[in-house]
Amino acid sequence: MSVLVYIDQSDNHVKKSAYEVLTYGAKLAAQMGTTAAGIILGKVNDNLAELGKYGVTTIHQVSNERLNQLDTQVAAKIIADAAQATGATVLVFSQNHSGKAIAARVAARLKAGLVAGAAGLPDTSNGFVVKKTVFSGKAFANISINSPIKVIALNPNSISAVAGEGSATVAELNIAVDAPKVTITAVNKITGEIPLTEADIVVSGGRGLKGPENWGVLLDLAKVLGAGTACSRPVGDAHWRPHHEHVGQTGVQVAPNLYIALGISGAIQHLAGVNRSKIMVVINKDPEAPFFKAADYGIVGDLFEIVPQMTAEIKKIKGIA
Amino acid sequence: MKILVCISKTPDTTTKIAFKDGNTQLDENGVQWIINPYDEWYSLVRAIELKEKDPSTIIHLVTVGGADCDPIIRKALALGGDEAFRINAESTDSYFIAAQIADLANKNGYDLIFTGKEAIDYNSAAIGGMVAELVGAPYLSLATLFELNGQTATITREIEGGEEVAIVALPVVMSCQKGMAEQRIPNMRGIMAARTKPLQVIEPAAVDTLTSIVGFELPPAKAGCKMVAADNVAELVRLLHEEAKAF
Structure with missing residues (x-):
């Protein structure tokens, strides 16, 4: 029983939304009386041990360069395998562009109940109930996840990243990486602007x-x-x-x-x-x-x-x- | 070429949201139901365009829901599509819904499965990815352009801070958004034709429901807008800085 947080990266750097989900995952783990780990796919230039300051103990990395280009099918299999290998029962993603695609796949693969668009930490006092935004932000729904494995995709900017002290152990995960079916032929990023x-x-x-x-x-x-x-x-x-x-x-x-x-x-x-x-x-x-x-x-x-x-x-x- | 277009029934965008029965149900009083705009404007219309280019294309529509979805699926058939399936089950669980669609897809075999980028009621954006996983296909989400070259597709999709172009062999699941196609309005011929198009009601496959809705809540009422006089801009900036601590 532990929490596994997917760390999104782009251009070889950890994304801002990842700090939020790491904070969320660590808080959730504390609430559940367990530990949180992160998983990152591909090569990055950041010092991953520093992510420990958001409260996670371990960062699992699959540093196969092929994974720097996202194929959700390949990514979902690795994350699901990692969850099973590490005994994770709650998986946390950002409900951002790539997170929402991968979270859905991982949830289906693990037959795990999914709350996509979570607005806060679950209420674990009686079951596992997650608040999410519905009707395009006009209301909230409290959703009970009833399966043993649970997947949460957190709305970006819904909690603030909290950095403290600490360092995480970075460990390479030996998981087979499938050949991607998707070939990215061009990436056009708007430069000089804040996304x-x-x-x-x-x-x-x-x-x-x-x-x-x-x-x-x-x-x-x-x-x-x-x-x-x-x-x-x-x-x-x-x-x-x-x-x-x-x-x-x-x-x-x-x-x-x-x-x-x-x-x-x-x-x-x-x-x-x-x-x-x-x-x-x-x-x-x-x-x-x-x-x-x-x-x-x-x-x-x-x-x-x-x-x-x-x-x-x-x-x-x-x-x- | 066989295309499956997933259709969801949602409240109209301008609906005032209210709940009943101790905040456990949407109050449907006065709600106008529509085809989820992303399903209609982008994924269905793009499928119709592909059929216009290659008339041998077969378009199937699918929705998961009760008989109250029939007017919605008929309207979708009036826009285009050859045949519709309604899987007769009420559920708010993404996995249950996706598993039903995947079951139909595995039986019928589709080259392309289109969804909208999200449904405007639950905003989970989960069905496309789940269906893709359950049928073992690649998934391209938030797509803005789609071109077919034989058994390969070129798809442009939005990524954070830009876009990327991907090439993928069929079958593929794609979620569609603005840019993919232009909204159409059903014409009289389409509406007449839709009356006789087959709409098969099929019973759901045995699938577990993994989540359930405990209740709904409305966001806390805003304290109201604090108005500042047009000749006192400094006061607005002071409030934003000191009171709201917004910068």
Whole structure:
């Protein structure tokens, strides 16, 4: 009986979401009176022993370079085999792009009950009940996992990574690696931007900005905050901004600590993609904009006057000239 | 070419969510039911496009649910598809649902199995991956482009911070999202044709249910939006910094 946490990597580095699931796995193990280990596939340049500071005792690695390109079928078999070899009864993943695909496969392979999109630690006082977001963030469901092996995929940004002291033992796992059936022929990453799904702060613009030529005020604000930039669906559809910036029901779903919406009315489809944000700020000239009902802070007014002042005030606080 | 398109019945996106019976059931009062948008707009329409290109393509639709799913599956048939299967079982457990679909897939043998990137009710995004595992096929999730070259597919999929292009031999399971196809509206001919297309109701395979819903809850009500005057931007920034500690 132990907890096994899948550590996601990209470009030979451990991803931020992995620190969150390691923290989660360690807390869960403490709650269950057991230990947590991590598993990482492929070669990485990071010092894996340092991941012990998130509370895991062992990092299992299968450092076959072939695994740096994800084939979910190959990955799922290794993780399931590792769970069985190490006696893990709870497996934890991030509900991020690759995690949600692998978690589902591992759960089916191990015939383990899955809660995908978990919002917090399980209640283990009477059974094993995990809270998850449902209806695109409009509600939560408490799901009981009734199988001996359990799989949890945790929503990114739903808990904070907590680093303490400690070092993990890094051990190479000898598990056969199947030949992949998927060949990746090209990877196109947007460079120089903060990936929206990992951003702590997101500044997002809607039709209220009136045209792509006006995005400077938004970009300036994002820059001083170190924020990712996003847009509403109409803006993406009109090609004012690249498609990958579109957040909402059909676009990217984000859950940053701070979401600043500039000139976005807040249609329900937009809210479905952002309503897991911790703090939402809305700047809109229309006092009737539905977004104000969902927001924490708001200003009714002309964003072209307000946003540069925000940027200036933040610079003052941060001591940026 | 045989394609299986997985269809889920979901509440319309704009539904106001409420619960009943001690927060154990969705209050269906006033809920309008639709085909899960990702299933309809992207995976079904892409399958139809493939059939338009190669008319020998056979499209099967599958849903797992009670008789209340029939209008949804008829609507999907009105858009396109040759034949539908409704596996007659109510379940909210991803494994149970995926195992039913995999059982049908293993019996019928498909080259392609399409799902939406997630259903907008439970948002688990789990069915595609589970079905792939249970039929022993590769799984490409969050796909935005799909091209078929004989028995090989080229699939572009979203990854964090970008996209990747993958080549894979069939059979393959794919979850579809925006970019894959354009939304269509059923025409009168399609609606008439759907009435006579076969909709087979089949009894579920014996499969364990691994999870159960204990109850639902609504998020705590927001304290309300704190409004700041437009001429006092410094106050907003102070609140964000000191009160919300948001930066």
